[in-house]
Amino acid sequence: MSGQDGAAAQSGGRGREADAKPAGDAVEAAAESDASDGEADPLVVVDGVRTYYESERLIGGSPVKAVDGVSFEISRGETFGLVGESGCGKTTLGRSILQLEDVDEGEVRVAGTDATTLSGYELKQWRRDAQMVFQNPTSSINERMTVGEIVREPLDIHDEGTKAERRERVSTLLDRVGLRPEHYYRYPHQFSGGQRQRIGIARALALEPEFVVLDEPVSALDVSVQAKVLNLLMDLQEEFDLTYLLIAHDLSVVRHVCDRVGVMYLGKLMEVGPTEQLFRSPENPYTRSLLSAIPEPDPDTRTDRITLRGTPPSPRDPPAGCAFSTRCPFKIRPEEFADLDDTLFQRVEEFRTVVRQQDEGTVSVVERLKARLGLDAGYVSLADLKAELFEDSDLPAAVEDPLDRAVARGSEGDVAAAREVLDDAFGAVCETETPEQHPVDDGRTSRCHRHREEYADPAAVDPTTDLDAVDPNTGEQRDGDRL
Amino acid sequence: MAGHTHSTDDRTRDEQPHARDDRPLSARVAERPRPAAIWLLGAAALLAVELGDIAGAVLSLGGMAVGAVAFSYSGTLSVATGGGTVGLVALAGVVVGFFVVGLGVATWTRVRALDRVTDRFSFRTRQLLDGVVFGAAVALATWVGVTAGVVEVLAAVGGVVQGLFRAVADLPTLTARETIPNRGYQTPDGTWHGTFLGLAPAYAWAVRVVVVYGYVAAALVWTWMGYLWYRAHYRRVDWTPRDDVVRRLRSHRWGQFGMVVTFLFLTLAVFAPSLATTTAQQNLYEPFSHSVTHYDAATDSVRETLVGTANLQTQSEGYAGANFGPMSYDQYDRFHPAGTLTNGKDLWTFLAYGARVSLVIGLLSIGVSAVLATVFSLFSAYYRGLVDLVLVVVGDTIMGVPRLLMLILLTVILSDTWIAGLYNGGILLALILAGTGWPFLWRSFRGPTLQIAEEEWVDAARSYGQSATGIMRLHMLPYLVGYLLIYSSLILGGVILAVAGLSFLGFGITAPTPEWGRAVNLGREYVASASWHISLIPGVMITLVVMGFNAMGDALRDAVDPKSDDGSASSTEADARGGGA
């Protein structure tokens, strides 16, 4: 095919540095594609990156810690997947790596150069090596320009060759991503979503980058179109010797395409490791919960799912200690409650969640006043909450005592104090200390206190969900669906 | 036969490959020469008829430009060599000027002179040094040229060119008033002397009006045909977003009304000398330097009277004996399509030339406002933060002051400066209107521009290194143009009203410059009398013109908005898919 010939000629003669580089690259890539960890001169090094969004208030207000200390490496020719739910900061991390967001702390090194120190002309030159494919194919290309102009724009900006050479290159690229030559003169709005994403891919490859960040490239596309675009991306990676950072929330896509995966939660990396190992036997509690929540396309595996409680906390006010502590089913309990009934402990956690939400929430001064005066305040009082959650249960003194004290504080209107009481009584190391990244077998790290020697590994512990619990009134099974 | 379906993945509007898309325009035209040839012939014919006018216009414009250059050159030279601090400043200015020119030449030609010599400095420094080098080269070239007498050569060449143009300018044109004269006198036997084909002045004037409007309409239609033919036969792309805009405009009745009114108004303004019954010089500005020939019944002979004297005899003053209403002749054999003013001047001529004034002021003030508003909104949306804050504060301050007061105040304060002399205060008024009016436009643009700046393609452009100005020009401005056109056309009517209002109050344009508001002012006391035409006709025209511009603005707004299509395929298809994934 002429397209492939052209592409081969292109990659064979890059014209920028010495011509020996492509051959050398191929050898290196072959050697390192087998390596599962980032040893021997990784292409991309992310080191302690922190990106905060300033709060919008003029005075006070806490910043949103979108990315809160992330470090990892990507080898040349590798595909590194970054997954997490919405709000975890993966998109911000991708953008920070490409210097589209200002990095507050940390370094991002691509091929040895620290991009965070660059600006102006040097930054513009650096951008030739690192490009991005955006998520939304409709809004990431300018509809007022023709396809040819869109793909040619990076070449125009960096003054690559003559006009005719640029046109030639654009035609080659269009052919390579599966579009027809006459599409050069068409407008994007005449194309489907999948084709528009191809235009975006062609544009990203125009400057022959080494490193491409793919920000959810297929999530806006249909399932069958997804498959085609993914195939295309993999072909292009092989042909042009690209290194990918794939940001996605669809774990099955990540499993299929990526060599290594990093799982993010609330701005921190929870687990990093080779894909197959991570999917088959996840070490980190969050990864385990995430993977078990994916609906398997197999009707027989319906039952053993871990359903997480609650919603992720706000990145503006992350919990002290481990970010996942508010929802973790493998949370380390304080010594005295180690043998407490799972259901009971979960109820206590629910109580604490409501108290925490009330403390952080929008309870106004008027409402608090009403509560002090014993009037109907419009939110549940802690006494009522306790009655509702623990109505029939037999509470051991160690549990009941702090609960009562919290209720007493609550009735005085001091919800913050109630929260403190509960934190003191029921909190353990997960809520006070931030866990480190512990190396767990070959090339994998996981951020959890349970990897410390004094605690049991997460793999050895059963999750605290009341899936097996039976409702005492009706005798029916309760599902863990309460927030 | 298989059911006809569209495959959405590969759907484009034209499924056939365009082999011809790659060739340059000349090749495409050569393939199909007929439409182009026909159009060019027609265009040539239309141009030939008006060649004299066009040449004359070029001549005057060129003369102004050359005069400006010469003035600045000699002026700077004398000041610079004059010595003293002023001289030094001027000299510094000249040096800086050369440097800027050099920098411009360096970036434009992309010649990196210093790159070849040394690699040591950073890119920025190298750019500046390039600028210095080129600036010095340009300065040297200029000095050599001047001493070698290039200026004289240029002057000689200019003189030749000027002579050529003058010769062409003397050619007769179709729309000139001399071609179809309407001034003459009538002898007792009923024949008219001096008018076109011996017709009565009214008819002669009507014929000329028809000819002028006909010509302009024909030229517009021919241009439109040319665009359609180009689109059908020669355009490289088979569809652009503008095609949708055109399609929507075609069915917009209210907008078409607006376009008709605008067409009438613009032709009136541009062709005022031809459409008026007499010239402004004669009737308005220097009535006592011109004379009119007429048949005097009293002495039974053909006499010449000064126009000024004639005007004094033809004043409309509100009662039957002293009133010259619309479509009337006066005793000097002059035809007044709209009657005369209180000072006897012809109202129609007044209105025709007044249209020019309104147009110039309107366009100038809108133009300046729009440029300011666009630039500010682009910068404030792109950079946000402090820039935006400062602009908002400044804009709000200007908006906060009552505009009429500001206008009056500034007009009075600046009435003695040299700018006030231009166009009898017209330019000054336009600039003041622009200066007080840009915040309103800017505020209207700021919202949409902020939205555009948030779009992902702007981010994408940043990611491959596009510069700030590049992003503003390529990725933000095209989306702003729609709003620009719409708001500008809506405001244009307002500007005309404002100027008219000011003139009515006596602050705007000074006499004897014609302006519609002044006419309304003059006829103020006679509205209920026999001379109602003095106020009413200009008033109606103002209303119509403003309405017309508003209608056009409406049409443009609807046309540019892609969502204004009712039942367009894309929106219904989304519905047909349940609006979801």
Place this chain on the structure above:
Amino acid sequence: MSDPLLSVENLRTTFHTDQETIRAVDGASFSVAPTETLGIVGESGSGKSVTARSILGLVEKPGRVHPDSAIRYHDPAFVQRIARAHPDATFWDDAVDDEPDEAFVTVHEGEQSGEKAVVERGSVDLVSAPDSVARQVRGSEIAMVSQDALSSLNPVYTVGNQIEELLGIHRGLSGREATETAEELLRNVGIPDPERRLREYPHQFSGGMQQRAVIALALACDPSVLVCDEPTTALDVTIQAQVLDLLARLKREQDLSVVFITHDIGVIAQVADSVAVMYAGEVVERAPVDRLFDAPKHPYTRGLLRSIPGLATTGDRLPTIEGSVPTPNEAATSCRFAPRCPEAFDACHEVHPDAVRVDGDRGSSADGDEPAGASGEHTAACLLYPSSLSTGERVERHGGDGRSGRTDRSSSARADGGTATDSEVSE
């Protein structure tokens, strides 16, 4: 065999615009039994969302549900109520399903006694019923949960306000009673501290909580059928798990039937009891869920299941289906999937397949006379089935049958079954 609760027969919804006619749903038939979850799966452009809106009567101009379609609601109590209110429009017949034109209520078992009619088995056809009847159904009998929760909730009113408004309209509650009922509803969908939440605005809720609030709204009037149009597509995986668990519990507690529409095969596997696969406006395969995953019959279903990354065999390339979903503009005279089908043969481009039982399903029946879409059956609209017949017999079986309302110009129309003539061409 007991009646289904909701049955859709030959649903056709068309959108007429100046530029083109889009037959978004073109002859879909399926049914939902009481307390069953029917999953409808398909890609975008398959017509599944329009199906949901057609069931609820939410299709607006330029869209139109063809009057020949039938959407029958079989709840006896409701049918009885309507039969009493509209005695002239009630057709009493225990044998025949088709009613004469003016009647929209059909009773199969019951006593006809005017105002005091008793109905034990019957149905109301929502397509031909007047708007007053349809409005009684919407919300109180059949409720809908749609994809974008934030657009179902009015951002300028508090959540409590909206729930109480609904309770006021449909159940006549107001004041203290309405507020308490609203609290109970929110608590029931797992939102803690509902008193506070009622006073909050939708944008103060997280995504998962918004969806729960919408579910609470949908269940406010105790419907029998819940239609969910991609309710979890926009949610994170862990929140999705919560919402699916919630739906399972509510279904159990309130004896709901659920129609669950999605493009996510994984969710279907977890949630549905039986599945209908839609393609280009038609139902191409219908089966109990485990049957569908174990032995998918229709080539499209097979291709779909293969192209999911999770199920794919590890290899570098994902198998894909060539081409893309067409937008149907005209009546189908051939198999719509044929241009992309790897197993297509000549007849596929000429004959439009009907939904037939595939063999191996409770004994082979060469005629397959039972109406397609009955629960528990495995049907596929493909010329490869019923596999026990020869190719020629199969083609004849699909081609000659005019029951679906499309007259095949090449073969003669049979006297039985064929009712409507094809008048779409002139539209």
